[in-house]
Amino acid sequence: MFRKPPEAPDAVLVEVEGRPVRVPPGASAAAAALIAGLASTRTSPVTGEPRAPYCMMGVCFECLLVIDDEPSQQGCMVTVRPGMRIRRQEGAREL
Amino acid sequence: MSDRPFDLVVIGGGPAGLAAASQARQLGLSVALVDEQPAPGGQIYRAVERAEAEGRATALGEDYRHGLGLVRAFHECGATLFASHQAWQVEPGGRVFATDGKASRLIEGRRVLVAVGAIERPVPIRGWTLPGVMSVGAAQILHKTIGLVPDAGVWIAGSGPLTLHFAAEIVAAGGRIAGILDTAHGRLPETALRHLGGVVRGWRYVARGLGYLARLRMADVRRVSGVENVEALGEGRVERVRWRSGGQWQEAPASGLLLHEGVVPNTHMTMAIGCAHDWDEAQKCFRPRTDRFGMTDVEAILVAGDCGSIGGARVAECRGRLAALGAAASLGVISAAERDRLAGPVEAEVSAHGALRGFLDDLYAPAAELCVPPDDVMVCRCEGITAGRIREAASLGCRGPNQVKSFTRCGMGPCQGRMCGPTVTATLAAALGMTPQEVGAFRIRPPLKPLRLGELAALADAEAGE
Known part of the structure; x- marks a missing residue:
């Protein structure tokens, strides 16, 4: 859906679903998931449907991700750091 | 726990918040600005400093680059910036609670300016929850x-x-x-x-x-x-x-x-504070009731920019300056006469930049089917509630959004009704033959964003350490 961004010299190396992905500095974790080409980024804990980022500005909560083992993070509100591990959020987080 | 009460705490680093902070500093007020983004600019001037540094700002247009001046003036104005801070509760008396994602802190203001901008109007259509x-x-x-x-x-x-x-x-x-x-x-x-x-x-x-x-x-x-x-x-x-x-x-x-x-005012914060809101039929949304300086019916709370009424970036900037004047006058820093003298040229600018608004509101009014969708369309994305379920709740006697929430869980998910609120109000109003004003909106309660217990507990730790 989005064109692969040109490789920046200061690209940040993160891990999305276990795969290394280089993303532009300043990208959010949700943007990294989109660049990695994930078809969806979570499943709804209510309906089980696949969902993906919708608003990218902290409103819709569709981009909930597991970031560095911390579940239910708003992916669009977290800026990538080198080595960040980003995973899909399957249903509700475990308590 | 709070260093000192600021004269003005501004929430939101878009054009309204930035202009208000700079103007308030010029008038001699102590100012804190709380913004959820890592760098000031809001959504309209999002990442404008980074884009400029990477040589991309010019391609994004002169309107976008205008934000650079605002951001630079803000950096030089001497306000305290709390970047990457989410305000999750604002008390009517002016106490602001915000978290940086790890720990919460209390930031006290004698006046609080809510400048949290607009959100995009929800577009409930068949398939709008599909990835992509x-x-x-x-x-x-x-x-x-x-x-x-x-x-x-x-x-x-x-x-x-x-x-x-x-x-x-x-x-x-x-x-x-x-x-x-x-x-x-x-x-x-x-x-x-x-x-x-x-x-x-x-x-x-x-x-x-x-x-x-x-x-x-x-x-x-x-x-x-x-x-x-x-x-x-x-x-x-x-x-x-x-x-x-x-x-x-x-x-x-x-x-x-x-x-x-189109976009609608982000009213979550002003609703949670308890400010009075009115239904704006021209813009098909609720907005907080204010005077010309953005003062709400709650003494310590002011509003500026698109979270007060949709006017666009340049109008928001002017409204920010007007709110700073209002706050300064209400704190006795400037006289009412001085406030009015300084406001004159700013209000003329509002009128110039806002001239096209009536035309835009009219031309781009959302279609009826988008405000009041058919039965099978999902309205509440978090809880998977369709328009049909909302009508069913209405037929069972629900007279407002809060009852619908109790009956169906609509609006009870993590987004706290941000994505479904406008549709729920409009759908109920149509089903009950009432006006949106009569039907009202979801009652909003703190925390405005989900908060981990650890983030909350950090507040008590700071208090105990004092």
Whole structure:
């Protein structure tokens, strides 16, 4: 859906679903998931449907991700750091 | 726990908040600005310093680069910036609680200016929860922050200035737009005639819009007008888009679909504080009741920018300055006469930049089917509640959104009703034969964003350590 961004010299190396992905500095974790080409980024804990980022500005909560083992993070509100591990959020987080 | 009470705590680092902070500092007030983003600019000037440093700002347009001046003035004004801080509760007396994601802190203000901007109006259509369906604003944030552009097969559906602006921006940046499905149903000549004075005074904005159209024509971007009933179709992801125009159903393959039906004030914070709100029929949204300086009916709370009333970036900037004047006068720092003298030229600017608003509101009013969707369309994305379930709750005797929430869980998910609130109010109003004002909105309670217990506990730790 989005064109692969040109490789920046200061690209940040993160891990999305276990795969290394280089993303532009300043990208959010949700943007990294989109660049990695994930078809969806979570499943709804209510309906089980696949969902993906919708608003990218902290409103819709569709981009909930597991970031560095911390579940239910708003992916669009977290800026990538080198080595960040980003995973899909399957249903509700475990308590 | 709180270093000292600031004269003014501004929440939101967009044009209204930045202008208010700078103006308030000029008047001698101590100012803190709390912003959820890592760098000031708000959504309209999102990442403007980074874009400038990377040489991308000029391509994003002169309007965007205007934000650079605002951000730079803010950095020099001497206000305290709490960046990457989410305000999760604001008390009517002026105490602001915010978290940086790890720990909460209390920031006290003698006055608090809520300048949290707009959110995109929800666009409840069939298939809008499919991955690959996003808002136009979301795609623009990706472009502004990291230069990401849509590739082949991405459609835009909706109406409003942002759809044209964004499509033109993407074409100029070398991205691709499969086509624009224009859902505006206002008739251009008649609407322009009705608002002739505004169109003439707002000619600069009109010229800009015509420029976008020319650029899209040059790039051969397909535009379909008079579009209704847009639907996203696909298994697990959007694969096709379907729509009706001129009475005919049409379908096209799609790798993505970007929706936009204008923006509405982000009223979550002012509603949680308990400020009075009124239904604005022209803009089809609730907005906080204010005087000309943005003072609400709660003494310590002021409002500026699009979270008060949709006016666009330049109007928001002016309203920020007016609110700073209002706050300074209410604190006795300047006299009412001085306030009014300083406000005069700013109000003239509001009137100039806002001249086209009536025309835009009229031309781009959302279609009835988007405000009050058919039974099978999902309204509450978090809890999977359809419009039919809301009507069913109404038929069982629910008279307002809060009862519907209790009956169905609609609005009870993590987004706390941000994505469904406007649709729930409109759908209920239609079902009950009441006005949106009578039906009201969801009751909003803190925390305004989900908060971990650890983030809350840090507040008590800080208190104990004092």
